[in-house]
Amino acid sequence: MLKDITLGQFFPGKSPIHRMDPRTKLILTVVYIVTLFLATNWFSYGLMMAFLVLCIKISTIPPKSIVRGMKPLVFILVFTAILNLFYSDGGVELVRIGSLAITTEGLKRAFFMIWRILMLISGTFLLTYTTSPISLTDGLESLMNPLKKLHVPVHELAMMMSIALRFIPTLIEETDKIMNAQKARGADFETGSIIDRAKALVPVLVPLFISAFRRADELATAMECRCYQGGEGRTKMKLLRFSRVDIRAFEVCTCLVAGVVTLAAFGL
């Protein structure tokens, strides 16, 4: 049951998007998001949409899994849509309920807002689906390198992130095991009031915390045994290098941004 949770799951593959440098993907994802907010009308939205569809096509990620990842966000989408629907002025009034009115402008805004959020999420999914967590943190570390001058512990932060990501599946598995063990002793997680259910989790959380601490301790010892002492003078097995794919990607994205900005400037 718990195993079904997807947390930015990585789909291994060999597409050009998979082969890109994680730094390129990180930067371009940010550029993509910013551009998304520059888009203002049908034409620029259409251009962004075409770009997104093209990227998904190239990445060979099944569109189904992107749609599946959206499911938990349905509530936020509906909420945003309703807010935009009722709190926009202008346009022709369509329906009026008390002081609330639905106008054509509200309808348009709600539509564009949902479209924008969907594109934003699919874009970031594309990043996490095509980049393994390890290379993602590598990329982040490399991008944040300049902050070392300001004494920000960049390497340590990246290491913490990798470790956290590494242990998510382990802890999920552990939770499953402990829940089963307590169920075998008659623990009931499915019935009763919210308070009862919260209380029922104590027999799961206590052993889970203890085992998390134990694992942390063991990991620390193992790292020390191998003389880990932070980022100072540490070299990498896999060096990050920009290749031709990355240059192409930057070119394409520059065109995209230019296109969207032009369309916005002409007010189309």
Add this chain to the structure above:
Amino acid sequence: MNLEPILQVKDLNYIYSAGTPFEHKALENVSFTLNRGEFVGVIGHTGSGKSTLMQQLNGLLKPTSGQVILDGVDIWSDKKITRQARFRVGLVFQYPEYQLFEETVYKDIAFGPKNMGLSAEEIDRRVREAAGFVGITERQLQASPFDLSGGQKRRVAIAGVIAMEPEVLILDEPTAGLDPIGRAEILSNIESYRKAKNATIMMVSHSMEDVARMTDRLLVLYGSHLAMDAPPAEVFTHAQELVDMGLNIPQVTQIFLHLKQMGLDVDNVYTIEQAVSILSRLKEGKVHA
């Protein structure tokens, strides 16, 4: 022995993540019967379906098809019956010491009986009796489970299941990772519970010596099928088949098979005691090869 069936498994099939690309058959057409008071061992290579099978028997996992019948009633026929099955079929997982959570050993052992909704006196009686079975002292009952040694924690966890007084007690490698003394203690604890309550024991183990010594019957799982269901003496005569299944036979059995190949007239042997008696007989009779 008077055989009275307590738990029956009929044509059990279980498929993990059915209908997805990750579909995986864990159990196929498994059928067997456990009788009251019986000590049954389960052996099988890693991934042969042992753990999945255990979780079917007390209703933690629902079979894809087939039935688990406890005392004549299908455990999935009614929600209440499923819950009852959890108490009547006690399940001790691998490394059960990692499930302890209460402030005191006493409270932890009482967790199961409390969930059964028993009276305070009855809970108290059961906790003390269960503690007695596994050799936990009065003083240890008031201690924090986290202050105990590994072997003691393991015994507390087993007591936590025994306190529910299950008619069938299933244990997944109860002796894994313990020293020889700890192993012997746990095995004798289990045996004394069986004797006192005429309970059925089903023990998954990788130690062929343990199952050879303790069990009346062995279930051999291989590739999600039930490959053998026979007394240990018979199972261990199929030495080559067991090795092909990634399993082993007791060391003493191996030695005697070698002796047989060398032309000595000996029976199949699977415990040290049998070996001693046969060898001393041979010595007295001065039988020549």
